[in-house]
Structures are given as structure tokens and as C-alpha cells.
Amino acid sequence: MKLSTKGTNAMLALFNMALIYPNKLVSINELAMLSNISPKYLEQIFYSLKRDNIITSKRGAAGGYSFAKPLSRISVYEILCSLEGTMEPVKCLNEVECSRAQVCRTKPIWNAMHTKMIMLMKSITLEQLVKDYGDNNETIN
């Protein structure tokens, strides 16, 4: 029941990005240094985030990344899903029909857990995080 380090590092990097470069382009190298993450690793993380339309990019020299939409519309849920695939506590939840479906009585538990977790994670946006925890300009590493 642990998050992947990709997920948590994505949060770390995006928080710093929201804090310091909310409206500027920032390169992988710069943000990686700032967040104490290997540039190559962060690159891979940003590859997913871009695919899922959380960030956009400009290629070439003086290129970089920026947010694809307002911080108020980027939730923790969206970020984590991009890196983890889905946030379901058991695989069977999104299967149309699992082999035990007819008799499974534990599924409702996992379903309830999933629903509450999603609600919570959707309710936390990058904007809110910056407001709550970004009051000085120290970055996370």
C-alpha cells in the first residue's frame, strides 16, 4: 500500500515548479537540481505528466516545461494516476468481470476505500498546496 517514488517525486518537482516557476518555462536540469532528483529520472516522470496533459513543453534550446492548465485544476489525484496508472487498492476493481465476482464479498470494502481515497486526492490541488505550504521560498529536496 505504498506510493511509488515516481509518484512522490512528481509531487515534489511539481510543487517546486508551482512555487518558483508558475508562469515561466523551466528546464529539466534546473528543476532536477532544485528538487534533488536525477535529471534523467525526472525526464521520465515528466514524460508521463505531459502525456496526461498536466504539463506542456517547448522543445529546443531555451525550451522547457510549464503547466498545461491553472494550478487550481491540477489535483494530487491526477498527478499520482499519471505515474501509478490507477490508484485502486486491488486489481479487480476496474476489471469488468473477475473470476470471483459472483461470490466476492470483500470487494465492497475495497470499493469504499477507493472512493474515499479518490475524493480526498481530488480535493487537494497544487494551488491549495502552494497556498498552504509555500509561504516562504524554500524549495523541496
Next chain:
Amino acid sequence: MKLSTKGTNAMLALFNMALIYPNKLVSINELAMLSNISPKYLEQIFYSLKRDNIITSKRGAAGGYSFAKPLSRISVYEILCSLEGTMEPVKCLNEVECSRAQVCRTKPIWNAMHTKMIMLMKSITLEQLVKDYGDNNETIN
């Protein structure tokens, strides 16, 4: 962010046990057959559950397992913790001091998630599960 199969199988087996043998001793072999789990695997699961005082046992011929306390006092949280160690979404939550502690601003997010998940899982007991989903005598497999 997935539960281990040990955790979900523990739930499965304990649910069946609560349903059919609430006050009797039941052997690993019988319960394993019923729940469609390998006996040796279930044995290992029950080893943890016993260590954490969720079930007790009687050794020797005609021995077996039974609950260590009333079903109303056995929560999903307790069961899962026994198998998964802890339910924290990131390792650092229970560390006295993680290397990033001074500057980490994402920790509050994981903390909030953790708290809500615990609340939910603590609120679901085996007693409640049997009441809600155990109305006929079919076992789970």
C-alpha cells in the same frame, strides 16, 4: 498503491471463518480448501494474524484456530496492518527523522491521506461485514 495478496487473502479467509466457524476451532486445511487458498500460504498468513492477537490457536491433533476477540473488535485496519506491516502511503511517515524532513512540504498530504484511510478501515469490523454481506451461507473463494 496496491494491497498485497496476503492482505486480501487474509480478509477472505477471516470472512469465511467469521461466517461459518464463529465459535468453533477450524484447521488451516479446512479453511484453505473452503477459501481456495494454498494451505501452506494460509498458514503463513495466520502466523502473522496470531502474532498480532487477532486469532488464537490450539496445537496438536484436533487443533485449529479461532478468533482472539469478539468480531466487533476486529477491524479491517488491524487485519491489513498485520499482513502489510503498516498502511502508510510513504515510508517516511513513521520515521522519526527523514533526510528531507526540514524542507518537505508534501508530507502533510500523505499524512492526511493516511489519516482518512485509517479512519475508514478502522470503522469496518468483521461483525459488520458478516451482517452486511454474509446473509446467505456461501463462502468466498
Next chain:
DNA sequence: CTTAATTCCTACTGGAATACTAGGAATTAT
């Protein structure tokens, strides 16, 4: 007192997932 049934405990193995690295193609500002 022997046997069979059972829990108890530790260790092992194979496979899957994850963390992280590598390398080079494509793009673009200067």
C-alpha cells in the same frame, strides 16, 4: 506409547515490478 493430525517457525526460490540509467533522434534559439 505409538501414531496421526495439527500448529509453529525459518528459510528458500522464482517472478514481477520498480528504480534508475543510457543513448541517441528531433527540435529550436542564437
Next chain:
DNA sequence: ATAATTCCTAGTATTCCAGTAGGAATTAAG
């Protein structure tokens, strides 16, 4: 042209987890 950057795929190494194995200890029953 060159340097800086994103883009994309593939690879490796490690860690974790599922599941197995084997035998010691205990106990009921004949």
C-alpha cells in the same frame, strides 16, 4: 553550425512479494 533542450525506447539491477518446503513441537486418541 552549434549548443541546449525535449522526446522516446530500451535496458539493467535491485528490491519486493507470492508462494513453496521441510521439519520441529504439540496433542488427541486408540
